[in-house]
Structures are given as C-alpha cells and as structure tokens.
Amino acid sequence: MKINELLNVKYPLIQGGMANIATGEFAASVSNAGALGLIGAGGMTTEILKENIQKCKELTSQPFGVNLMMLNPYVDEMAQLVIDEGIKVVTTGAGNPSKYMKAWKEAGIIVMPVVPSVALAKRLERSGADAVIVEGTEAGGHIGELTTMALVPQVVEAVSIPVIAAGGIASGKQLLAAYALGASGVQVGTCLLASEECPVHENYKNAIVKAKDTDTTVTGRIGGTPVRIIKNRMAKEYIKREKEGASMEELETYTLGSLRKAVLEGDIQSGSLMAGQVAGLVKEIKPVKAIIEDLFHDCEAEKEKLINFLGE
Ligand code: TUI
Numbered sequence: 001m002k003i004n005e006l007l008n009v010k011y012p013l014i015q016g017g018m019a020n021i022a023t024g025e026f027a028a029s030v031s032n033a034g035a036l037g038l039i040g041a042g043g044m045t046t047e048i049l050k051e052n053i054q055k056c057k058e059l060t061s062q063p064f065g066v067n068l069m070m071l072n073p074y075v076d077e078m079a080q081l082v083i084d085e086g087i088k089v090v091t092t093g094a095g096n097p098s099k100y101m102k103a104w105k106e107a108g109i110i111v112m113p114v115v116p117s118v119a120l121a122k123r124l125e126r127s128g129a130d131a132v133i134v135e136g137t138e139a140g141g142h143i144g145e146l147t148t149m150a151l152v153p154q155v156v157e158a159v160s161i162p163v164i165a166a167g168g169i170a171s172g173k174q175l176l177a178a179y180a181l182g183a184s185g186v187q188v189g190t191c192l193l194a195s196e197e198c199p200v201h202e203n204y205k206n207a208i209v210k211a212k213d214t215d216t217t218v219t220g221r222i223g224g225t226p227v228r229i230i231k232n233r234m235a236k237e238y239i240k241r242e243k244e245g246a247s248m249e250e251l252e253t254y255t256l257g258s259l260r261k262a263v264l265e266g267d268i269q270s271g272s273l274m275a276g277q278v279a280g281l282v283k284e285i286k287p288v289k290a291i292i293e294d295l296f297h298d299c300e301a302e303k304e305k306l307i308n309f310l311g312e
Contacts, residue, residue: 003131003162003185006110007089008063010034011292014112014133014164016189017067017093018274019043019141020259021200024052028059029197033289037062038091042069043259046077053085063088065110070095083107091133091187094142096120101127112164114187116144121155121163129161133187136167140190140228140276143167143218149181156182170278172298176306179299190276191295195288201266204273211279219255219272223248227255230273234258 002012013035015022019042030037039056041049049066056064066087068078071094079100082090090104092113104111105128114133115121121132134155136148144151148167156163165178166187178186193200194208207230217231219238229235238254255272262271286294 001162001184003164006130006162007036009036011296012185013292013295014038014065014091014185014187015192016040016139016141016166016187017042017069017091017114018189018193019067019069020263021193021198022067023199024055024057025059026197026199027052027064028056028062029195029288030192030292031056031060031062031064033292034062035292036089037064038067038089039064040067040069041078042067042072042093044072044074046074046081049074049078050081050085053081053087065089065091067091067093068097069093070097079103082109093135096123098124098127101129114166115155116146117151118154118158121159125159125161131162131164131184132159133164133166134183135187136165137226137228138277139167140216140279141274143226143228148178152178152181152183167276168278170276170281170295172295172300172302174278175295175299176302188295190278191282191291192288193275194282194285195291196285197288200263203266203268204262204271205285207268207273208275208279208282209284211275211282213277213280216275216277216279220251223251227272227274228276230268230275230279232271232273233269234272 004012011034015030015038017040019040022040027037027039039052089110110130112131113124114135134152137143152165162184164185165183169186170191218226220227222242258272261267262273
C-alpha cells in the first residue's frame with residue numbers, strides 16, 4: 001500500500017521536518033499541493049508550536065502533521081500538545097520516541113518516526129509505529145551513518161509496516177529508485193527548500209541552487225551529533241577546530257543560532273545551511289506544487305524508460 005492511502009493525501013510524499021524552517025504556513029502549502037505538510041517543531045517553543053498549528057489549520061483543510069525533534073527541550077510538553085490539538089500525524093527525528101508512543105496511539109495519531117537503523121525500526125514497530133521513515137546519511141541536517149541505498153531494503157526486510165525512504169531524493173529517477181528499494185513513499189526536504197513558498201532567506205535558496213554534488217559536508221561527527229550542511233566558512237572552521245579537539249562549548253559558539261542566521265538573515269558564510277547531498281540536482285526555485293507534480297510526472301517517464309531498458 002502506498003503511504004498516501006494511509007495518510008489520505010494525493011501523493012505518497014511527506015515533507016521533511018526542517019527545524020526553524022517548516023512553519024505552519026509552509027506546511028499548509030505542502031498539504032495544499034497534495035502531499036503531507038509538516039510543522040517542524042525543532043526550533044520552536046511549545047507556545048510557538050501552538051501558534052503554528054493554529055495557522056496551519058486556518059490555511060489548509062488537507063491533512064498535515066507535526067515533526068517533533070527529540071532533542072528539543074520542550075518535547076515532553078509538545079508530545080502532549082499534539083494530542084490536545086487533535087493532530088492526526090506525528091513524525092519524529094533525532095532520537096527515540098518510544099516513551100510517547102502509547103499516549104499517541106491511544107489518541108489515534110498516525111506515528112511515523114525517523115529511524116537510522118534496523119534495530120530502532122523493529123523496536124518502534126513493536127511500540128505501535130504506523131510506518132517508519134528510513135533516512136539515509138545523504139540527507140540534510142542531523143543524520144545517521146548508513147546510506148538510503150543500503151538501509152531502506154534492510155528495514156523493508158525487517159518490518160511489516162510501510163517504509164518511507166528519505167535522504168537523497170529530489171528527482172523522478174530517485175523517487176522510482178525508492179520504490180524499487182521497497183519504499184511505500186518518500187520524504188523530501190532539500191528540493192522543497194528551493195520553493196517560492198519556503199520561508200528561508202533568498203540567499204539560502206540561491207546557495208542550494210548553486211550547490212554542486214560535493215558542496216555539502218558534515219559537522220559534529222566527533223561530538224556525536226552529525227549535521228549535514230553546505231560548505232562555508234563556518235563549516236570549515238568548525239571541522240578544523242573539531243579535529244584539533246575543541247571543547248563542546250567552543251564548538252557551540254559556531255552553531256548556536258547559526259541555522260537561524262542563515263534562515264532569517266541570509267548569512268551564508270557564518271550561518272548553518274542545512275541541505276542534503278541532492279542539492280546539486282536542484283536547479284531552480286519553483287512553486288511547491290510544481291516541485292511535487294514534476295517529481296511524480298518525471299517518475300512516470302523514468303519508469304517507462306526503465307521498462308524499455310530492462311526489456312531490451
Ligand atoms: O532529525 C533529523 N534532522 C534534523 S533535526 C535538526 S535540528 C538539530 N540541529 C542541530 C543539531 C541537532 C539537531 C536538523 N535536522 N532527521 C531525522 C533523523 N533522526 N536523523 C537521524 C535520526 C535519528 C538518530 C538517532 C533518529 C533516532 C535515533 O535514535 C538513537 C537512539 O536513541 O536510539
């Protein structure tokens with residue numbers, strides 16, 4: 001079963017959580033385009049999340065969800081807020097949401113955690129997850145170790161619930177490949193950053209459009225919180241100091257507020273421009289609806305090409 005049937009949306013595509021970026025307004029534009037929009041609660045307080053939920057409810061009659069980032073200091077409160085607000089779908093990232101599963105399932109919420117391994121996928125299936133989002137290390141932002149290509153089929157083999165592939169998907173070919181790996185749908189982030197509706201600064205969008213294949217790097221590998229961003233002065237200094245054994249406190253001076261700097265002020269040299277390895281494939285800024293429609297249209301065309309190729 002494709003994931004759109006479970007979620008009651010047109011396309012089997014969900015938007016990545018994108019902390020500090022995915023506002024209620026942005027999530028509504030993704031939902032109005034026929035995919036599942038998500039409010040990224042990562043950089044929010046509980047009150048701000050509540051405001052964004054209200055805004056999203058005003059702007060769309062389509063299903064939408066909330067992404068809860070497990071490292072957020074307010075996550076306990078937020079886990080209750082999504083129940084109180086009648087949110088239908090919750091995705092989680094950057095940690096294990098086991099302790100909230102029972103309450104969410106009792107509230108009838110569709111829960112789809114992001115998992116970086118087979119072990120966590122199996123554990124969360126046992127806890128009642130409705131699907132798992134299997135995110136490869138190609139993705140932007142906070143990442144796991146394994147690639148989408150290697151991990152998706154291993155999770156597909158290990159669980160019976162639908163698997164959503166994430167990390168490295170921004171074109172029809174990659175969408176088709178995700179289906180070939182056994183996924184029931186996809187999650188995308190980077191290609192949606194370069195949308196007209198995305199609330200990030202114009203400089204951030206242009207940096208994605210300009211990026212080539214090798215233009216992302218990973219900060220925080222040594223400290224245990226790897227984050228994929230576009231290479232810039234901040235990334236270079238961070239990685240240099242990290243290798244020299246700098247303390248967490250010093251490293252935090254580079255990252256603290258740096259995503260906001262990039263998102264709001266367009267500071268592309270000292271800001272943190274989270275993006276996936278597929279940034280090199282993103283060539284223009286388009287409306288969200290066009291990005292999603294083109295992905296599925298191109299996937300159909302690629303399918304025909306593949307059938308011809310394999311039939312030769
Ligand atoms: O969460 C993400 N991507 C994110 S979160 C974020 S905000 C942030 N910024 C700076 C530092 C840290 C966070 C930006 N991008 N993607 C989903 C994802 N989840 N990737 C990896 C994981 C993950 C990792 C470990 C999920 C579960 C997990 O469990 C470990 C355990 O406790 O078993």
